[in-house]
Amino acid sequence: MWIKICGLSTHAAVETAVTSGATHIGFVFAESKRQVTPEYAKYLAKDVPKTVKKVGLFVNEDLAVVQEVVAKVGLDMVQLHGQEKADYAAQVGVPVIKVFGIKDGKIPAAIADFKAHTILLDAPPTQFAGGSGQSFDWEKVDLTTLDGYRFFVAGGLNPENVSRAIAIFNPTGVDVSSGVESDGQKDLAKIEHFISSAQTKCHKR
Template sequence: MRTRIKICCIASVAEAEAAIAAGADALGLVGAMPSGPGPIPDAVIAEVAAMVPPPVSTFLLTSEVTAERIAAHAQATRPSTVQVVSHIDPAESAKLAALRPDLRRVQVIHVEGPDALALIPRYAPHVHAFLLDSGRPGAAIPELGGTGRAHDWEVSAAFVRASPLPVFLAGGLNPANVGEAIRRVRPFGLDLCSGVRSGGRLDAAKLAAFIDAARLADHALEHG
C-alpha cells in the first residue's frame, strides 16, 4: 500500500500548489498555536482550503479543545479534515462527531512513552484517524507539534499495530530517515513540516527527495 504524504505548515496558495504538484496527498494548515512554526491567519487557511482540488485533503490544525470551538474553527476555514492537536476530553471528541458528522476528524497523540497506546480506546470511537507526533502538551509552554523531533518509533510501531484506525506518523521526518520510518513503523501516512523547508520556505528539492525516498521504501516493502 502506498504511504500517504501530508505536507504541513503550508503558508500560501503558492506553497499549496507546489506541494500538490510534487505529489502530496494532503496539506496541513496551522491555526493559532501556543508555540511552534507555521501558524497562518484563518482567512489564509480558508483561501487555501477553497482552492485545493480533490482528491487532495486539507487538514486544519486547531488548538481548540471544546467541540463547539473546534466546529466553529472548521466552519470559518472550511477544510476537509480537522486535526485536533491537544489531548482533548474524549467527551468533547464524541460531541464533535455529533456536531459535525460530515467533517473528517484526526486526533493527534503526542508520544512521550508507551502510555500513548492507552489513548487509542479513548478516541477511536469518535475519529477517523490518529496522528502520532512529538509534542509535549504538559510543558510550561505547551508544544503541540512542529517540534522537528523524532520520538520512539518502537512505540509508534506498536501503536500502529494496535490501532483500528489509520495512523499518520509525524516528528522529525526528512529525506534521510523516511525510508527507515516506513520500514519500522508501517504508518498509513507521513506528516512533515521542517524536513522539507529551508529558511522557513518550502524547498522543492527537499520535497522531491522526500517523496522519492518514500516511494522507494514503499516499493521495497511491496517487493521485498
C-alpha cells in the same frame, strides 16, 4: 499511503505539495510560527483539488470556533493537538486526527477512545503543541498496540529518514512540517524530495 505536508503558509508550498502527490495538506490555526488566519487559509486552499484533504490544526480550541473555521475554509479534517476528549472529537463534524505524544516508546492508553478516528504519533510537544521537529524512539514502540488503527507517524521526519519510518511502522500515513523547511520556511525542493521518498518506499513494499 497518506502523505501529509503540514504548516503550509504560501501558495507556492501548497501548489508544490499538491502537484508532487501529497494526499493531505495542513494549515495551523493554533499559536505557532506557522499559524495562518482562516481567511488566508481559505485563499491558499481555493485551488486545491477535492482529492487532496485539507486539514486544520487546533489546540484546545473552543468547539464552536473549530466548526466555524471548518465551514469557512472548507476543511476536510481537523487535527487535534491538545487535551481534547473523544466526545469533543465526535462533535467536530468532519473526520478527526488525534495527536498523541510518545514518550519512552509508550503509546497512551487514551488512544482507545479514538479508535473511530485517525491517530497521529508524534514526539512530546515542546514550545508549541503541534510539532517540535523532534523524533521519538521508533524502536521502542510496541506496534501491536496499533493493530486496527489508522495512524500517521510524525515527529522529526525528513526526506532522508521517511522511508525508514515507513519500514518500521507500516503506517497509514506520514506527516511532516519542519523536516521540509530551510531557515524556518517551507523548502519546495525538500517537499518534492520527501513525497518522492515516501512514494518510492510505498511502491517497494
